[in-house]
Each structure stands twice: as structure tokens, then as C-alpha cells.
Amino acid sequence: MACALRFSRRSRSAQAPLRSPPTKALRVAFAVAENGFDPQAVYDSYSFYVCHAIFDPLYTFDYFARPVRLVPNTAEGPPQISDGGRTFTVKVRPGVYFADDPAFKGRKRELVAEDYVYTIKRVFDPKVRSYWLYLFDHRLVGLDEALERSRQSGRFDYDEKIEGVQALDRYTLRIRFRTPFYAFQYWLSYDGLAAVAREVVEAYKDASNRVMEHPVGTGPYRLKSWVRGQKIVLEANPGYRDETYPVPGTASEPGDAAVARENAGKKLPIVGRVEISILEEALPRLLAFNSGELDFLELPAAISDNVLAKDKLLPEYVKRGVVLHRQTEPSLSFTFFNMDDPTVGGYTPAKIALRRAIVMGFDRQAEIDVIRHGQAKLASQLVPPGIPGHDPTLVAKNAYDPSGARALLDKFGYKDRDGDGYRETPDGKPLTITKASTPDAVDRTENELWKKSMDAIGIRMTFFT
Structure with a gap:
């Protein structure tokens, strides 16, 4: 929550x-302090909050719809998906303009399909070191060959034609993948693919071809002033649509x-x-x-x-x-098992029973009350509320049940044979579960909750930081 x-x-x-x-x-x-305001170069949430106010991706999400719903932003309509999920064709909305800037030499600069081609190519530029390359690498038609040529020449050629990302006309963008990638429609709403103008990048880029300090976009705001790590001031874009x-x-x-x-x-x-x-x-x-x-x-x-x-x-x-x-935030927190670990890993009935007992034995409501001060809900499934696929009627199968956890451990041979209050494995060896942690005060408190829950079902738990 x-x-x-x-x-x-x-x-x-x-x-x-x-x-x-x-x-x-x-x-x-x-x-947390921002890193800068180049949408293809930043990757932290706080920098993106500012980028979101300045730049425009093709799509956004309906502000109120639950479950979430993709809607056009600078696109005229929904993406046309063809070729079995391999090809995405988008019409860019005419009449959208970048904020005024000296880089445009006094002319009003309209957003066009070629701006999104250039933007996506910036993700490919090795000098930019964009985190978002993984969305396209080994997927986009012609990208692997272009990257190899850039490695050989030492520079990325923005004027080179790449079959997988093209402007078919002034307002039509086409993106082609080698294999189906239906989920890419949602990535078209991501600020990392928000449009930048080539004139701006060439006027203000640093040695890494990044423009972290002089953002110019088509969004509702523009950067008025910035004192790094202290103060950011945005002002309304007077030319906003x-x-x-x-x-x-x-x-x-x-x-x-x-x-x-x-x-x-x-x-x-x-x-x-x-x-x-x-x-x-x-x-x-x-x-x-x-x-x-x-x-x-x-x-x-x-x-x-x-x-x-x-x-x-x-x-x-x-x-x-x-x-x-x-x-309700559409996010989940979870603890996972190391399936290569000799104690909890593996798929024998006994190992499956042990992992299930650990899950049943941990008091998640206590974590919500103590760690999250009541500001969370118990998760019943992998899909969080507000996301398509979430089933509000689904009840978690492994609810908190310490009595059931103890009975399950007994059934599969995890018993306290020496009377010290802690169980041994079915072959008689001491049963100790080691949980990864950090020295953080919140983690220390969470470790106490885990230990209390595991003690209650007879499992010794230690913590590794």
C-alpha cells in the first residue's frame, strides 16, 4: 500500500x-538524488520521475483505469501488431511539438516518426551505454549486424538503415522483431523510449553522447533550474499541446x-x-x-x-x-529459495514438504504489522492487484499455519530427535536454514520475525550478511 x-x-x-x-x-x-535527465541513459526511478514530466513516449496508461490500460500518448491510436507479434506499426500524432530551444534555430519543431527511430537507435549506441539495450539485443531485425559494424568502426552510425526500426513516412513508425514479442506494446509506454530530438543531442551531448543536463522534450514541463543533488525546478511548457x-x-x-x-x-x-x-x-x-x-x-x-x-x-x-x-501499488515482495542448496533445494517429496512448511510457518501478517506498519496487504498470487490477470477471489494455498507446518515436517521425517527444540533432517543430521540478509536495521528486525516463526515450528535459522 x-x-x-x-x-x-x-x-x-x-x-x-x-x-x-x-x-x-x-x-x-x-x-534519493537524481542522476540526470536523459531518458535513454538514466535508469533510476527519481530521474525518470523528472523525465516523465519533460518527455513523451508513444503510449501511456489510463490514469484511473484498474486493471491498467494502455492508451495513446503521442500516438494516434493503438499499435498495429502483425506478423504473429513480430511487427509493430504506430501512427505518430501530428501537431505535437518539442519545447522551444536554441538547438532548433528559431523554428517550431514538430515531433515525427523519425524522432522515435533516432531515439531507439540511441539505445543501441555503445557510447550511451543504455540499460534498455536488452529489450532489442538479439531480437530486433538487423540490430546484431549494426552493433557488430559499430564495434569494428568504433562508432555507431545513426544514419545507417536498420531494417527493424524505420520511419515509413513522416508519421508512421515500424518496429520489427525476429520472434514474437507481444509484450513490447507495453514497453512503448516506457520513459526510456521517450522521444528526443537529434538537434538537441548534437548540440548538448557530452563525451558519452548523453544529454543529462539539458533535457528538451514534448512533455508538459521543461527544466528551469537544477542544483545537482539539492534542488530541481520544473516550469510548465508554454507550447504544450x-x-x-x-x-x-x-x-x-x-x-x-x-x-x-x-x-x-x-x-x-x-x-x-x-x-x-x-x-x-x-x-x-x-x-x-x-x-x-x-x-x-x-x-x-x-x-x-x-x-x-x-x-x-x-x-x-x-x-x-x-x-x-x-x-495499492502493483508490486510484490517475496523471499525465494536457492534450489541448488543441499538443504532446501531439490524436488523430492521431502524437500518440497520442507519448503512448504517454511512458507506455512512464517507469519507474514507480523511482517506487515511490524516492518510495514500495517501499510501492505497479504499477496495471494504472483499477479499484483490492478494488473490484468489478477484474480481477487483467489485464496493463497499456503496460508500461515504453524500447526500444519509442524505436522508436515513430522510426516516427512524432519523431527526433533535429541530434544533440543530443533529438528533434524530425515537422515538424522542437524537441520539449519541460512537466510541471506544485510546489516540494515529493517532487515535485522525482519530477521527477528523469521527466527521467531522458525523457532515456533522447530527449525533453526541463521543469517548471512
Whole structure:
């Protein structure tokens, strides 16, 4: 579960959609410093938060739809998938423009299909060292040959034709893979494939062909100022296309309708200025919010007890007009077994029973209560809520059942033969499970929960850091 706090704002209806005045500012904080703002070069979440505001991928996700739904962003419609999932054809939406920049020499620069060809080729450039190469490597038609030629020549040729990524005309992009890759349609929404202009890269690139300090995109914001690791200021892009705040559908989350009513009909971006501070520790972020230095705070579970009581805001926050927003994050946390380990690995009935007993014996609700301060839900399946394929009626088969875990261990020969409170293996050897960990305080607390749970079913657990 994710919790966010904000101060309430009074709103009024308008006769026509209007952009927010540039003086209206939103003040937020990042927990980790950014690396830069080149969408093909960065790979950390916080840098991508900024890139998402400046650049545009072809697709995005419906802001309110649950389960999530892919919708056009700078594309005219859904991708046309053919050739058994090998070919993707996309029409780029006419009339989308990059933010004004000296690199364009005073002309208004329209986004075209060739910009996405160039963007994808940047992922291939060895000098850029893009993390996202793995999406295309050994998959895209003609890429392996192009990479080999670049290795031999020492440079990547952006003008060389690659069969797998081409602009068929001014607004038509075609991407071809060697084998079916239906999931690629979702990657077309990823900020790592957001469009950049070749003129901008050639004007401001560093020795690695990266443009980390001078981002220019087609998105709702542009970078106004940046003090590395301290402050990022974004301002509304005055040339941003006409987009209005979305309307939630019937499958949206509770509370979405109220949020939409507050912003219905407003042109994007709603806020004229975004000020981002870097505050790495959770408590200072909360103190900054309490003092009015921040307008919005993503509430870390570790300090949620300072703000919430049984999922409700403390009275002092209610009096100040603070609003709590809750949403289920589409993510999972899990612990996995080393299947090569001689103690827990293997597929004999006894080894399967041992792993199942460990799962049944661990108190996951205690982890949620202690480690996550109640801000999580028990997972019942591999597909998280809000993602297509999630079944809300599915009940986990290996629910917390220490009595059942003890009976299962007894049945398969894992018994305490010497009376010391800990079990031995079926062949009489001491049974010890070693769990990997870190010296982190949270992990130490989690280790205590694991040990308590395993002690309760007679399994000795040690920890390796």
C-alpha cells in the first residue's frame, strides 16, 4: 500500500479549460538524488520521475483505469501488431511539438516518426551505454549486424538503415522483431523510449553522447533550474499541446472520482511550477511537510505511525486540512529459495514438504504489522492487484499455519530427535536454514520475525550478511 499526504486546496469551476498560472507551485521531495535527465541513459526511478514530466513516449496508461490500460500518448491510436507479434506499426500524432530551444534555430519543431527511430537507435549506441539495450539485443531485425559494424568502426552510425526500426513516412513508425514479442506494446509506454530530438543531442551531448543536463522534450514541463543533488525546478511548457485532466471510469479506485471532480476540465499541466528538494531521510521529509515547506508527501511506512492511527489521519492533521490518499501499488515482495542448496533445494517429496512448511510457518501478517506498519496487504498470487490477470477471489494455498507446518515436517521425517527444540533432517543430521540478509536495521528486525516463526515450528535459522 502507498500513502500520500497533501494539503487541501479550494477550487472553483471555470467557464473554459484554462492553464494554471505560472506562479502556482507544487513543492515535493525526493528520497534519493537524481542522476540526470536523459531518458535513454538514466535508469533510476527519481530521474525518470523528472523525465516523465519533460518527455513523451508513444503510449501511456489510463490514469484511473484498474486493471491498467494502455492508451495513446503521442500516438494516434493503438499499435498495429502483425506478423504473429513480430511487427509493430504506430501512427505518430501530428501537431505535437518539442519545447522551444536554441538547438532548433528559431523554428517550431514538430515531433515525427523519425524522432522515435533516432531515439531507439540511441539505445543501441555503445557510447550511451543504455540499460534498455536488452529489450532489442538479439531480437530486433538487423540490430546484431549494426552493433557488430559499430564495434569494428568504433562508432555507431545513426544514419545507417536498420531494417527493424524505420520511419515509413513522416508519421508512421515500424518496429520489427525476429520472434514474437507481444509484450513490447507495453514497453512503448516506457520513459526510456521517450522521444528526443537529434538537434538537441548534437548540440548538448557530452563525451558519452548523453544529454543529462539539458533535457528538451514534448512533455508538459521543461527544466528551469537544477542544483545537482539539492534542488530541481520544473516550469510548465508554454507550447504544450491541448490535453485536459482525464475522467475516471467505472473500474477506478475509491476516491478517484473526488480527485477528478476537483480537477475536471483543467488543461494540463495544472501546476505552473514544480519544485523538487532532495531529502534522503524520512523524518526530515515529514518535518518539512509539517512546517509547510512541502505540499505533498509520499508517506514512508516506517514513519506512518507519526501520522496515522488505524489507517486514519491523526486529529492534528485533519484540523490542518491535510488529505490522505491511499492506493495499492502493483508490486510484490517475496523471499525465494536457492534450489541448488543441499538443504532446501531439490524436488523430492521431502524437500518440497520442507519448503512448504517454511512458507506455512512464517507469519507474514507480523511482517506487515511490524516492518510495514500495517501499510501492505497479504499477496495471494504472483499477479499484483490492478494488473490484468489478477484474480481477487483467489485464496493463497499456503496460508500461515504453524500447526500444519509442524505436522508436515513430522510426516516427512524432519523431527526433533535429541530434544533440543530443533529438528533434524530425515537422515538424522542437524537441520539449519541460512537466510541471506544485510546489516540494515529493517532487515535485522525482519530477521527477528523469521527466527521467531522458525523457532515456533522447530527449525533453526541463521543469517548471512
